[in-house]
Amino acid sequence: MAGVSCPGGVSNETVANASSESSLDADFQYSLFTVIYSIVFVLGLVENVVALYCLSCRAEHTAHSYVYMINLxxxxxxxxCVLPFKIHYHLNRNNWIFGDVACRVTGTLYYINIYLSIAFFTCICVDRYIAVLHPFTYIRIRAAHYVAVVAALWVVALSVTVPLILGGPLHNSGERNATACFENFPSSCWTYRMAPYNILALVFGFVIPFSIILISYPLIAKRISRIKRSVRKRKALSTIYIILAICTLCFLPYHLTHLLHFLMRIRVIQNKSFTSLIYKMRRVTLALVSVNCCLNPLLYYFTSSSKRWSFNLRLRFRSERVYTIYDQNHRETSYVYKLYQRHGNKKRRDGIN
Structure with a gap:
């Protein structure tokens, strides 16, 4: 996360810092942000609206873990929805004209998207881990538990972003008399006010969740790989690979370059050629991290039922299943374990898969 924003205003230090920023300028960033954000806006809006529609319509008849998918x-x-503001901002060579409130909302949603996405990925990981390795424990987990976790994550995310909202994200960058939004803060701001915030965001917002994903998913994949040929096996493994791919492609480069950028701002890294490279890499990863909005709908598809998504009004019902190994004596494997069966020996409805 960019950190706690410092009060606006044009001080001597701000102007000096802006002068140093001019040597780190990367002209390609304006077209890069415009193109990437435009693509993400069109594809991401369509894909996620469709995903919300499909997930919401079938929410009562799917596994409780779909609560994470809906919130993602x-x-x-x-x-x-706020990307058009950022597109205009970069088209005007990083000059914000929409006022202070719009800057706060846009910047806040940007960082909420990054860290809540990682948090929901981690929750999906933990959910799959319990379902595969501890299926009987998974049976006892209710929908209320998922709702409580999601509510807690939203509360934490909104609480952490309060400093972003209350701070002063707008200030004169000192170059071309442009108004910067969440960019080019003075060095003292990075050193004293933003350092603890950035460290905590890096550790608890990325390092720990990503470590959980890296440790848990190989264990899940190993267990599922014992299953013989199956469509559900392929879908489960596809889900694992998609989440790992999104984290590796979008979130890992962003946080690595942000760490280097932070070290540069607090004067730990002072080599001019390296700082110039870090600045350009950060521009690329800032654009790249937004691509996760277009890739997440792939996750919704591969974790849905085996039938393709359709827009007919007839609801499809399905029972909840988890992957497990149940016959240890003969080392036989089964990829399906039905969590529960309602009302004894009732006949299965059409549409159950």
Whole structure:
């Protein structure tokens, strides 16, 4: 996360800092941000609105873990809705004209999208881990538990972003008399006010969740790989690979370059050629991290039922299943374990898969 924003205003230090920024300028960033954000806005809006529609219509008849999917689609939708402001900002060579409130909202949703997406990925990981390795424990987990986790994550995310909202994200960059939004803060701001915030965001917002994903998903994949040929096996493994791919492609480069950028701002890294490279890499990863909004709908598809999504009004019902190994004596494997069966020996409805 960019950190706690410092008060606006044009001080001598701000102007000096802006002068140093001019040597780190990367002209390609304006076209890069415009193109990437435009693509993400069009594709992300369509894909996530469709995902919200499909997930919401079938929410009562799917696994409780779909609560995470719905909220992931929601946070992506909120983010893409403010992208036109950022597109205009970069088209005007990083000059913000929409006022202080719009800057706060846009910047806040940008960071909420990054860290809530990672949090929901981690929750999906933990959910799959319990379902595969501890299926009987998974049976006892209710929808209220998922709702409580999601509510807690939203509260934490909104609480953490309060400093972003209350701070002063707008200030004169000192170059071309442009108004910067969440950019080019003075060095003292990075050193004293933003350092603890950035460290906590890096550790608890990315390092710990990403470590959980890296440790848990190989264990899940190993267990599922014992299953014989199956469509559900392929879908489960596809889900694992998609989440790992999104984290590796979008979130890992962003946080690595942000760490280097932070070290540069607090004067730990002072080599001019390296700082110039870091600045350009950060421009690329800032644009790249937004692509996750277009990739997440792939996750919704591969974790849905085996039938393709359709827009007919007839609801499809399905029972909840988890992957497990149940016959240890003969080392036979089964990829399906039905969590529960209602009302004894009732006949299965059409549409159950």
């Amino acid at each position: 689609a929601l946070v992506d939708t909120l983010f893409v």
